[in-house]
Amino acid sequence: MTAAAPRAGLLLGIDIGTSSAKGVLVRPDGTLVARAQREHTTSTPGPGRFEHDAEGVWWADFRSLARELLAELPAGEPLAGVGVSGIGPCLLPVDERNGPLRPAILYGIDTRAGAELAEQNERYGPDAIIARCGAPLTSQAVGPKLAWLRRHEPTVFEATRRWYMASSYLVHRLTGRYVLDHHSASQCTPLYDLAARTWITERCEEIAPGVEWPELVRPADVVGTVTRQAQERTGIPAGTPPVVAGTVDAWAEAAGVGVADPGDLMLMYGTTMFLVGIVERPLTSPHLWGTAGAFDGTYCLAAGMATSGAVTGWLRDLTGASYERLTGEADRLPPGAEGLVMLPYFAGERTPIFDPDARGLVHGLTLRHGRGHLYRAALEATAYGVRHNLAAMREAGATAERLVAVGGGARTLWTRIVSDVTGRAQHLPRHTIGAAYGDAFLAAVGAGLAVPGDIAHWNPTVEVVTPDGAAAAVYDELYAVYLDLYPATREAAHVLAARQHADGARQDV
Template sequence: MAAEPSPGGRGTGPGGAGGDGPCLLGVDVGTSSTKGVLTDPVGRIHATATRPHRVSRPRPGWVEHDPETTWWDEFVAVVRELLAVAPGPVAGVAVSGIGPCLLPATAAGRPLRAAILYGVDTRATAEITELTDRLGADRIVARSGNRLTSQAVGPKLLWVRRHEPQVWADTRRFFMASNLLVHRLTGEYVLDHHSASQCDPLYDLREQRWIPELAEEVAPGLELPRLLWPTETAGRVTPAAAEATGLPVGTPVTAGTIDAWAESVSVGATRPGDLMLMYGTTMFLSRVVERPTPHPALWSTVGVLPGSFCLAGGMATSGAVVEWLRELTGGTPYERLTAEAEPLPPGADGLVVLPYFAGERTPLFDDRARGAVVGLTLGHGRGHLYRAVLEGTAYAVRHHLDTMAEQLPPPERMIAVGGGARALWTRIVSDVTGRPQLVPRHTIGASYGDAFLAGLAAGLTRIGQDWTEFVDEVRPQPSTAAAYDRSYQVFRELYPATRALVRRLGQPAG
């Protein structure tokens, strides 16, 4: 797969034509693909490259990635593809990835099993309950800012310790996608503060440091990585890494971070009052706040920039349900589905979808939740289902915004990002939520934010600088408000009304 120049020719991003000066390289390992981008120091895009991949689901509730083939091999392939078309030397590198994940490894950094992914992997349910009872829910929230859920790393560590004792016997370090790549590139064992703040209950949110006594109780003998901010340089490319990737020896590499927060950097959503809404395999929201703002139904974390904090939420599915429907209908192109759904009225002629096809993370924290399609008649077609799926994710976004509103005033800016930020979907979300969305010129995603962070390591960008150029503002249509308010109320009542029935369906027969 050849690297793709940016639209309009290589080097034609914001600001005009590129040149042969220094380049910045950003690579992101996402749930369903690895993406890389090559830019100049003012954000002009030289080229992009992508490698699609899938998660592994070896058992119900398990979601994994192979760290060698999915993380490292694809990273190397994307880097070499981009270097082949680079108009100048690479001056800095930054990586991001899905998280929080758990990859147990030896003291030398050798992976010991497949990586256990973020909150979509629900294997550690018993460990969540055990740690909450043992450590105390109030104590956990007071220190880490969050209750323990499937998103937390601590219960996953305990799961490995209990269920895979041979793996645990050799485990000395743990990695996520971003810091494994940093380790391979530089030899440094580090983790950024933001990623660490999702390692509940091991990180103190207010003091912004590890909690050694809790780490020892949950995972005795585990070496905790050195903490850095995503804006800081972790190390430089070693000769071995240079040989593997083609990157110049000594190229500075940042500490990296989790993909959604790198994506917030890509669109400048780093100021208090900003809310980033990421359209992807899963839907993600991150609101920048001035101080820790814990909420029992959301995630409270530190931000990308030193001294910043976030209140965040994430759905277990969104684009994944869209893709499921597309494949179910014979691989229908998105353009065809959109053409069929767009003329339909708000509310899809009485159809409501619960998008909980893989359980739900925030604000339900229910890994046993399931999807539902309610209101079907013989008059509904493929376009109705597609529109209802998009509307179902929009209702879930509104649920998140309503939950955030219990603690915070409305966001000052809501910025749409991600590959799924297409016209129909963003318009439905604005109509359902009643909130306008800014759409940036480049919705490449986390890798573009990584390139900006790479510039910090190289001294070619600075904190406070912003590459973002907005090309559209999606404003809600008042004429749709009444229909969507009615359907939203049905959506909110549908989950509690069917929860017990869904759980009965999930019980084994006999």
């Protein structure tokens, strides 16, 4: 019997980010037909705590975006596939009816599970965790978050039967399936074996007894079709377009900009900065995350800063000036912001220092400095953090030969500063619109309308940002200051963080 030809039509991709959700409609050749966006808020119920309402944010934004984009579907052209992604790793506990029991606990920016993290390090051994799981145990990991839930919210934990991340929750709402992709699972330290590509059953049962674990699949695997109930809520036709498993947003975005071969590295400019480097074999480092890749048989070294665009947003809100005005003022200043260096650890820091109690710092302030100086210092702080993470990747054995810049900060002063500080060129693809485009590409692969190599035609490089050699000496000097500032102020930052935690706990009472 001859196999049926892949169903022609358009691909729907929707991504749930930290501060917004984005969606696209794309043709099987990569042509962008329509795009839409929804802003949402992240709840911060206490210091170091970041949460999302799964129904009010994840599912509500998906439904709204799907309906808006379907209205742009050309007459007579069906949907050929649906792809989703979202922030991760997250923890959303649900009951036996798959109803959320509390807001989802977000990824590494949520640092509440510090005590549980230390206990699991003691229980399983830091080196053994890295060797088996590919990454050190940090605030990013799901294991300590589950233990925190069991200890601090026992009633919720006792009712918990399953748990989801943003992408897997959307897939469940669309198809009824309970699955998780291998990449997302590889960020569930210490519960996933990276080499064996399977759950570590004995640890799962020890840390979260009585909880059912999702079936493991690949991001581009078709896991089902839209149910009749989901059609009523989203407008997507039931039973026709295949739905793929999806993955964490950064990896979907990497897939959508062609970061797929060893030596490729993506810089994702957003609320947080994320780096995804492709390596030919599993590599480990105590300063980075080793993970499974988006496509079968691929591996990554990844890095993530807890804040980047979040700091520029804080400065915008604090000063009342628009991004355009702040960028213009910063652009008129020389490299180095006239002697300011910022540590961007406003929500602690993830890689490469893994310190949830690190804190933001502006060093060198004088009365002559203004908001433009602070804004430029914030952009430069992100660039110093990128340089610090690239150095950690080199030390781990990864070679980042081609840097691809994506996200809302691409094609701006921010990108130029990062190239100047790092001394590295950055390739800008035609589309830098976020993970939703990668979701559509994964859907095309799952539907049989594309293969991974087709992304070069979907999203070619259209611009290369090159470093300004004249700025190198200034940035080399100030990068050394940046590296010195954290160890010099770490103990003081920890004292202040402890007071903040205590003050926050009193406010919660």
